[in-house]
């Protein structure tokens with residue numbers, strides 16, 4: 220059966236689909252949740268947001284679900300609302316960090332976690348089998364607007380922060396949903412806040428919505444010009460936060476995750492930190508050095524969140540700026556991530572010094588286009604010929620004394636990703652090339 224879902228919910232280029240597509244998705248979701256369910260619905264700042272929001276809302280109500288309309292909100296805010304208001308689930312209209320022509324839907328369970336693969340499969344089945352349920356005229360769902368939970372969410376984050384002195388911050392909201400959250404929360408915590416791109420605008424005129432080093436040049440410049448202690452950049456739906464140190468240097472997501480991991484393990488006198496298989500050794504090293512244990516999962520934030528719940532982890536996160544703080548909620552939260560970084564700086568000093576103390580590794584990635592039909596046989600051959608300690612929970616990871624290599628097939632595209640991480644800079648490029656060539660040989664043998 221086809222799948223509606225990619226690695227991050229359902230995404231599409233807006234004008235590639237008719238409006239009956241999101242209406243049917245709303246009906247599908249309503250059928251899944253069931254008549255009488257109460258569902259949170261929100262959207263990011265994209266220009267197509269209201270059109271898709273209203274289509275999904277119609278579908279949900281037509282199937283008999285009541286809709287709790289949150290308006291434009293960050294994804295983690297909607298996840299908080301789903302759990303805090305005891306709803307049956309939620310849907311956020313967002314394409315996260317994708318360019319402006321995209322939009323999409325992300326489905327949220329009643330506990331605020333992202334849908335699991337099993338839940339997504341059920342949505343798929345209902346959609347493709349046209350097994351849609353429509354409510355009788357007198358059972359059509361109701362529409363409620365909810366604007367109080369947003370403030371409760373802000374207060375909840377503020378109550379979990381302990382910022383000992385005012386920090387000079389610059390927050391680049393990227394014209395996305397963080398505009399009404401991170402600057403306000405940090406100001407209320409006593410920090411100085413300068414904002415960039417803090418007007419919501421779905422054309423993303425300030426920068427592209429993914430907070431990569433290439434996209435946040437203005438923030439890097441502004442941090443230097445203003446002598447700020449930290450620069451913070453969010454993605455479009457604000458479940459992620461990237462950072463720039465006080466010298467204007469971009470901090471990789473693996474390194475910021477390492478700082479959060481050290482902090483969590485120290486505060487808890489140990490504990491488990493859940494990270495996906497493609498995370499840097501830096502994070503594993505610092506967790507173990509501080510008396511904690513790193514627990515490795517397949518790639519994907521829903522899997523990290525569920526593993527954290529299962530084992531009672533003290534932290535979880537990915538190397539892309541998505542961090543899960545269990546004392547707050549079991550999902551990536553860019554606002555909480557920003558506040559926690561400011562908290563760390565306020566008690567431990569300059570962030571560049573903290574980064575300089577981390578073990579240094581070099582990580583490189585590349586990808587190969589492969590014939591879809593050969594995906595499984597290529598991965599089988601990779602496994603048969605793999606060397607080192609093998610971890611096969613998601614792709615094949617080959618772990619050696621001072622480096623590792625990960626070969627993973629994309630779940631949605633005909634692509635194979637190869638990642639290597641080494642201690643020495645020179646070794647990294649060579650090892651990546653050697654392994655790309657090795658995989659190419661496997662492909663040509665099978666073709």
Ligand code: MG
Nearest residue numbers: 315454456458
């Ligand atoms: Mg996002």
